[in-house]
Amino acid sequence: MKILHTADWHIGKVLHKQSLQEEHKHFFDWLLKTMADEEVDLLLISGDIFDLANPAAKDRELYYNFLSQLIGTKTSVIITGGNHDSIGVLNAPSEVLSALNIHVIGGATEYPKDELIEIKGGSDSLEVVVAAVPYLRDRDLRHIDTSHKQSSRVEAIREGIKKHYDTLADLSKELYPKVPLIGMGHLYTKGSITSESEREIQIGNTAAIEAKHFSDAYAYMALGHIHRPQVIDKNEFIRYSGSPIALSFSERSDDKIVLIVSIEDGKVLSPNVVPVPKFRALKKVAGSLEKVIEQLDSYKNESTLPAFIEIEVKEDNFSSQVLAQVENLIALHKTDDRFIILKSKVNFKNGSKDTADLFKSGTNVEDLTPQEVFQRKLESENATPEEQATLKEAFSELLEYVHEQEGL
Ligand SMILES: [Mn+2]
Structure with missing residues (x-):
């Protein structure tokens, strides 16, 4: 058998x-x-x-x-x-x-x-x-x-x-x-x-x-x-x-x-x-904008379905031009039959600090799990590690409860 x-x-x-x-x-x-x-x-x-x-x-x-x-x-x-x-x-x-x-x-x-x-x-x-x-x-x-x-x-x-x-x-x-x-x-x-x-x-x-x-x-x-x-x-x-x-x-x-x-x-x-054969490749392409463009241009897809690509652009200094270029890059590849850019992130080493409170710049809330959002909230509060641990457990239990109600 x-x-x-x-x-x-x-x-x-x-x-x-x-x-x-x-x-x-x-x-x-x-x-x-x-x-x-x-x-x-x-x-x-x-x-x-x-x-x-x-x-x-x-x-x-x-x-x-x-x-x-x-x-x-x-x-x-x-x-x-x-x-x-x-x-x-x-x-x-x-x-x-x-x-x-x-x-x-x-x-x-x-x-x-x-x-x-x-x-x-x-x-x-x-x-x-x-x-x-x-x-x-x-x-x-x-x-x-x-x-x-x-x-x-x-x-x-x-x-x-x-x-x-x-x-x-x-x-x-x-x-x-x-x-x-x-x-x-x-x-x-x-x-x-x-x-x-x-x-x-x-x-x-x-x-x-x-x-x-x-x-x-x-x-x-x-x-x-x-x-x-x-x-x-x-x-x-x-x-x-x-x-x-x-x-x-x-x-x-x-x-x-x-x-x-x-x-x-x-x-x-x-x-x-x-x-199980890989029907679709998932790939992360990271580096400076120039490097990312290079890698995308030379990408060869070897799977049946177009690849899903996550790009992470890392530049030293904040530049709104870079942000615009990344948007253009995504639009440019919309009709590419080799891959689909699913996710993009831009990190500036010397970035604009003002957006770095709850969500660091370049992070979309939809890319975070509920636990990660809660963790960031905790980090912004003045709670002791013990208090944080208790709150996290309570949060996990509530979240599981919500998911279980969905499954009934
Ligand atoms: Mn599962």
Whole structure:
């Protein structure tokens, strides 16, 4: 039996006002071909299917179009909800999809057993059980008790996550003692390396669980949420597939992958890393205005789609002429078929200091995360480091609460 692990598709993602639908289409075509070539029996998608809780019609269409192409193939699918997904949106078609061998677990289920999914092999024998754990929301993990101190609330969330996985491991051992168990998850694990495109969860990532907290019963953990592919705690059986396409400029040099895990004679073998082709290059071009112009002129695009370019012009002395020239440069390349300039920044070493209060000159508020905006606000206040830490945690919790309301 062959299992393909992927996550964090973020269908509908917009990067600096530019839709990523084209790279999603290319990725889906490639994925369908890869699954057919590799004879994949089971596809696991560990959360963040959509970027928004309420996806646009064209994004839902893309999703169903992909799923419809699996009908009639031997591949089963398990889809779990991430922190970006709406439980309702994912679960709405689950009855229909289950008839097509597509299992959807949008949010934590009422009965733990409903998160255990049996997957049969060619000879109709049970070959693997999957603990399809979606993103666990605050209300799935603890009852809010305001008398608790911050540290114990963090502890409560961590314990809640651990208990959820333990319950499923115990249940699986009891019901299917001889069948390998694979876990799914959409969470932050301690020690993982983030990029700029994940939202913080679990009280600003402080309630992270550690790899050692997962029961030994899990032969493989197919994780989602972190967009850089990585192995956790040097254990190749606990890993993030990462997002299949770059979702921010911070991921421009990352290799994007999916994983193929084989089970032979009831044993899970070392996962195979399968690189996803780079359908679009993301590139940063930095230097003096002259250098930037030079690099843009000589740029050769080697990917299928036009590159997305971020430019950063660095000059010594403030000059409104330079600012105007950068604007012209962007306009000049509007019709360039090699690349699209998505983001631009101008830094003057001896810049105009008057704009450097909350937002340094050259920074657009849309390029900052809410946490970064809050951090800058904190820096402009006279708060002690302890006060800042408390305020930051409170801010993270409020932000997560707002995002969770969106996902209901
Ligand atoms: Mn994600």
